[in-house]
Amino acid sequence: MDLTHVDEKGVKMVEVGHKEEVFRRAVARGRIRLKPETIELIKEGKTRKGNVLASAQIAGILAVKRTPELIPLCHPIPLTGVDISFEVGEDYIEATCEVRAYYKTGVEMEALTGVSVALLTIWDMVKAVEKDEKGQYPTTRIYDVRVVEKVKGDV
Template structure:
């Protein structure tokens, strides 16, 4: 039996008295919430050359990654064990080729009693994995990095905006 939020280990809402628990959000009001996340896929020169030249036998990695990210956001509760299944009311995934590699940004929206951060983070992670899968024949040195929450709105904890990252275009990933 789970205990009310806030009891057990201070600050750890998914862990109480040595046991994992799914936080009970029954009494929380459904509100509009958004979350934006990003990821980077660093491409070694041979992978970048293949992508630029259109030499990818499995299809267009950027289009596949965009669709995979959208699907990934909708399947988050199947992948993150204590994540609530929530209605993802909207998700946009942008997959762009930039100087350091492939930049993936996802914006997820919901009207629910809990946040949508995990859905945005899952979207960019799944999209990045699909870029890797589509280009792995060109190099095994492809790197996925910089997965992070950029912003969130709504909910009890309020809004969040991440500080600028050196992982942006031209920066270190």
Template sequence: MTSDENTDETTEHRDGEATASEDDADSQRTDGGDRAAGDDDAELTHVDETGDVQMVDVGSKPDSKRRAVARGEIHLSASTIGAIRSDAVEKGDVLATARIGAVQAVKHTWETIPMCHQIPITNVDTDFDVREECVRLTVTVETTGKTGCEMEALEGVTTGLNVVWDMVKAAEKDGSGQYPGTRIGGVEVLTKEKRRVDESD
């Protein structure tokens, strides 16, 4: 993406209500991204005036090209990492199966997150990085539509890592059938972008 294409990019919440001023406010927070103390004007757009949950109406918004990247990792034993690298896991190809699970999760996010819109997914990219103590998964999702795709990216990451866990759980269990060293963590949205449909690629 060129510098010209970046001119209209903005961070936007999935409900489509974030503005440039909200982005500026986020950049000034020192509490790790949470709402600032005393921010009584923060609007919860998925809740109506009576407190009932609602899907946000995005029908009047113009279509934009949108892209979100999320990442997470699953910590595993050294022997399990070795088995993944040598394709020696009894259930089969761990990463190929997890990749399918991640893509399927992206496409079905609207069915599992109650207030998400069903959006047209134009591309999903999954990148697995097998490290010494963990498998890191990065999922990139692209769409052209009226609302963002960060929830789809997050769903892809969490489901993909869950599939890894399922594929290797026999190797990760201890003598009592527990998982003392297996854990999923570090799940985060790395970037979220949008630009006008009429911008040149």
């Protein structure tokens, strides 16, 4: 298949006007691997840029709200709730993003965007201590970003 051109159908948003508005919920999760020393700095509140997890939480929530601006064919959805939480391990932080709405289409992309931006924010806030002597990131990585639950309808 030649991917260098757009066929006669072009690109378009999926029509959802005929769908009924129902409760939608999606939970996404992902991890960032960090050096144990970095994890300790985060726990002790001793990073140069400030409170890493609070900043990541706010960034993730903002990202959820801006998902249709970032992903071209996502519908703007009237969200009813967003929660971002963290589990801190010895050499990782796991972020979980839950998004809720009553609408005609799901909120998985919003949840994935929220967890991804939260993890990217953590990386940004600790990159100075994660770099090695060559300025590289041999330990740091974001991984296992996925949707862990999707709900459609009353629960």
